[in-house]
Amino acid sequence: MSSVAAQIPRAISGPKHRAPVWWMILPALVLLVGFLILPYVSIVIMSFREASTRAVYGEGFTIAHYRDIVTDPFIWGIVWRTIRMALIVTVATLLLGYPVAYHLARTRSRMSSLLYICVISPLLVGLVVRTFAWMIILSNNGIANGALTGLGLVDRPVQLLNTQLGVTIALIHVFLPFVILPLLGNLQAINPEVALASRSLGASRMRTFFKVTLPLSMPGIQAGSILVFVLSISAYVTPAMLGGTQGRTMAVLVVQYLVDNFRWPAGAALAIFMALTTLAIVVVYLALTARAMRRLP
Amino acid sequence: MNMGRTLWDYAFLGIVTLIYIFLMSPILLVVLMSLSGGEFLAFPPQGISLRWFGELFSNARFLSAALHSVQLAAVSAVVNGVIGTLAAIYVVRFAPQKLANGLRLLMSAPLLVPEILTAIALLFFFFEFGVGNDYPIAIQTGHIVVTFPYVFLNVASALFNFDRSQEEAARSLGAGNWMTFRRVTLPAIKPGVITGCLFAFVISFDIFNISLLLKPVGMTTLPLELFDYLRFNFDPTAAAVATLSIVVTFVAVLIVDLTVGLRSLRF
Amino acid sequence: MTTLTLDRINKFYGTLHILKDIDLKIGQGEFISLLGPSGCGKTTTLRCIAGFESISDGRIRFGERDMTNVLPEHRDLGMVFQSYALFPHMTVAENLSFGLEVRKVPAAERASRITRVLEMVKLGEFSGRYPRELSGGQQQRVALARALVIEPQVLLLDEPLANLDASLRDDMRFFIRDLQQRVGITTVYVTHDQSEAMVMSDRIVVMNRGVIEQCGAPRDIYERPASLMVADFIGHSNTIPGQIRGRSEAGYLVDTADGPLHAAGTEGLSGEVRVMIRPENIDMASGENTLTGRVTKSIYQGEDCLLMVELPSGAGVTTSVSADFSLSAGDPVTLGFPARKSWVIAA
Numbered sequence: 001m002s003s004v005a006a007q008i009p010r011a012i013s014g015p016k017h018r019a020p021v022w023w024m025i026l027p028a029l030v031l032l033v034g035f036l037i038l039p040y041v042s043i044v045i046m047s048f049r050e051a052s053t054r055a056v057y058g059e060g061f062t063i064a065h066y067r068d069i070v071t072d073p074f075i076w077g078i079v080w081r082t083i084r085m086a087l088i089v090t091v092a093t094l095l096l097g098y099p100v101a102y103h104l105a106r107t108r109s110r111m112s113s114l115l116y117i118c119v120i121s122p123l124l125v126g127l128v129v130r131t132f133a134w135m136i137i138l139s140n141n142g143i144a145n146g147a148l149t150g151l152g153l154v155d156r157p158v159q160l161l162n163t164q165l166g167v168t169i170a171l172i173h174v175f176l177p178f179v180i181l182p183l184l185g186n187l188q189a190i191n192p193e194v195a196l197a198s199r200s201l202g203a204s205r206m207r208t209f210f211k212v213t214l215p216l217s218m219p220g221i222q223a224g225s226i227l228v229f230v231l232s233i234s235a236y237v238t239p240a241m242l243g244g245t246q247g248r249t250m251a252v253l254v255v256q257y258l259v260d261n262f263r264w265p266a267g268a269a270l271a272i273f274m275a276l277t278t279l280a281i282v283v284v285y286l287a288l289t290a291r292a293m294r295r296l297p
Numbered sequence: 298m299n300m301g302r303t304l305w306d307y308a309f310l311g312i313v314t315l316i317y318i319f320l321m322s323p324i325l326l327v328v329l330m331s332l333s334g335g336e337f338l339a340f341p342p343q344g345i346s347l348r349w350f351g352e353l354f355s356n357a358r359f360l361s362a363a364l365h366s367v368q369l370a371a372v373s374a375v376v377n378g379v380i381g382t383l384a385a386i387y388v389v390r391f392a393p394q395k396l397a398n399g400l401r402l403l404m405s406a407p408l409l410v411p412e413i414l415t416a417i418a419l420l421f422f423f424f425e426f427g428v429g430n431d432y433p434i435a436i437q438t439g440h441i442v443v444t445f446p447y448v449f450l451n452v453a454s455a456l457f458n459f460d461r462s463q464e465e466a467a468r469s470l471g472a473g474n475w476m477t478f479r480r481v482t483l484p485a486i487k488p489g490v491i492t493g494c495l496f497a498f499v500i501s502f503d504i505f506n507i508s509l510l511l512k513p514v515g516m517t518t519l520p521l522e523l524f525d526y527l528r529f530n531f532d533p534t535a536a537a538v539a540t541l542s543i544v545v546t547f548v549a550v551l552i553v554d555l556t557v558g559l560r561s562l563r564f
Numbered sequence: 565m566t567t568l569t570l571d572r573i574n575k576f577y578g579t580l581h582i583l584k585d586i587d588l589k590i591g592q593g594e595f596i597s598l599l600g601p602s603g604c605g606k607t608t609t610l611r612c613i614a615g616f617e618s619i620s621d622g623r624i625r626f627g628e629r630d631m632t633n634v635l636p637e638h639r640d641l642g643m644v645f646q647s648y649a650l651f652p653h654m655t656v657a658e659n660l661s662f663g664l665e666v667r668k669v670p671a672a673e674r675a676s677r678i679t680r681v682l683e684m685v686k687l688g689e690f691s692g693r694y695p696r697e698l699s700g701g702q703q704q705r706v707a708l709a710r711a712l713v714i715e716p717q718v719l720l721l722d723e724p725l726a727n728l729d730a731s732l733r734d735d736m737r738f739f740i741r742d743l744q745q746r747v748g749i750t751t752v753y754v755t756h757d758q759s760e761a762m763v764m765s766d767r768i769v770v771m772n773r774g775v776i777e778q779c780g781a782p783r784d785i786y787e788r789p790a791s792l793m794v795a796d797f798i799g800h801s802n803t804i805p806g807q808i809r810g811r812s813e814a815g816y817l818v819d820t821a822d823g824p825l826h827a828a829g830t831e832g833l834s835g836e837v838r839v840m841i842r843p844e845n846i847d848m849a850s851g852e853n854t855l856t857g858r859v860t861k862s863i864y865q866g867e868d869c870l871l872m873v874e875l876p877s878g879a880g881v882t883t884s885v886s887a888d889f890s891l892s893a894g895d896p897v898t899l900g901f902p903a904r905k906s907w908v909i910a911a
Contacts, residue, residue: 039418126503133323201663234411
């Protein structure tokens, strides 16, 4: 402890006494470089290894796995299905999340703390728990079917578990807070007098929203949508629990390769492929929204 | 503030309310189910009973899984509490301007990459080094890595918002540097540290992907056990487990709100 | 261009009565300031005129039109906010164009009006810039331009100079006033700075705790304040407590603990009062009114000396003397001031 005392004080006292303080960041650097960055490199390496029937991987290196992925229609089917689902979830969470964030940013009621808890508590409750709740809701004698048959919209219970639809609905619920929080932060940062200025100039509330508030909330929209998209594509627990074989996604397939089939190199290649497709889509999205972002401070 | 509530305003409030209900109801549902008297997870529940909690507490597997989850979470919180705070102090106070942004990005990296990929990466990495799943080191490291940013960001935020003139005031009153740090700075950032550690604990408690791939033989966590249980059983015991999880989380959130105030949180 | 009438405005916030019987008639092209300490209700009144706050009772009229229940966007006013509230994602020209587009002004006319107004505020070359590229003073002028380009009936300004440096503030006061007179627009200006209000306004409305204390031309407010609050709020004043004993040539004869004083005042005053005398009207020799006392502090201020005098009764008087006078603490002094410059205020 005395060495700590010797190091910290001099650094805080100002530029004159530069004792070495880099040691403070060392453990974190070791953790992140050694146990995050390097491991990711090992995925790449693994994806080029030869497969083996007797061990998780064999001798030598090959690009066969990538070739297999790119030429396999089954895999493309799952890739496309996963991307489509992620896009639907992203759009849906934006449409549902924006009103909530807008309301929460402008409300002055004392309920606002409680409402904030309502927004973040699903995040903290755990993925398995939330997905389990959806299992209850979506099952054949669950609430969803109860409501549908009760309202007379269908004659018999609709199969919602083990379908893509069920997974999509559950993911929308799971990721809604991830879109609300960045939007909320952004909306709260906008000077409230700007909206008043717009109205004083004659713009209706609708026009004020579309011409002033919405453009100024683009950073929040961008951040939230990217976050939800990436989370949706790589989601494992929810598709695994709710999707069955119909609702299988890329992440579920990868885990299957690794854990069930012990095909580590192939699994690694698929994982890299998943990461690259996600990255490509995000880059395209950033490029498309760059114009709207350029005007902003 | 706006003059006159129009029909649009009420419609808007209605929609927002529905979305809030959508957000909260699955959780409320699970709690409700855990109190159900019936045999199956059907809605509406038949009767109220605590028997499923009884089942839970007499189920050795769940209890041992819960214990492991708590262990992993506690170690994650403590380890990250130390290295995260040190890192945050360095990045906010001492890092050269050019490095600061890059370092911040690195420290937040576990949040920016999908957890499943991190799990896979660590799986391969530990295997290459011969450690594999024999020891809990792999799973514990995974938990620590993934929950690190929560501590770092909270402490960094607290430091950033801390008014340095308090330190200058202390020094002008004759306090030495170490004393200033110990009695002025540290207490001021303590809420940030505690909040970060609580978040690390709660997030670690619920981690699934990392635990799935890195768990050693004979050890399991609560989320994994629940997942396995649900493959073959669909009874309210699972709901009781889930409710326990929810209670743990809400208690932690309540502690944070009462001590620090939720709006001060940074993810 | 229109008159603005506030007809007995009352506003409740729950059980708090924050505006009490605000009654005001503002003439066409007039510049009036709402002046008072924070919390007096001046900003709330302005926001009621704008329509951003609702009123519990009373009416607001622009000319003949009753605007009480009209939405802000339909009131045809121009407003300048304390934070300027420029649209950060639009250029200066686009900011100005916004209100014109709402009014469906054709493009060619929009362009010419924008150019003309930017010239008026001397920001002709800045039309393509974004607000973040402008200094505080420039942003302020853009906010003003944006409010004027739509040629509204009424101009409202909410402490627009509060965020500027002191020297810039002085320049901007004259700038805004000149502009307003040239355009001839009815203007309501909120400020807590009394010298600002004095310099710029045709009339000043002094507010305190939701009530109008006095409404009048700057000279009236300064020389003939209606209450103690107004006297203390505007400029420096000395107020000496006393009792009205009778009438005199100038107005009233007031008995004080330090001797009788002759002073002017409004009709019908009696009983407990205070006599106000401004420091600049006090001479270092006896006059129509004379007080004697001792110097407690003499503070050199460069252009003059601030003198604090204690009277036998314990009351204090502040005045200023030329720096050549060599008076120091403890010296006896004689203070004299004319009766017609002394003013009686009800206590």
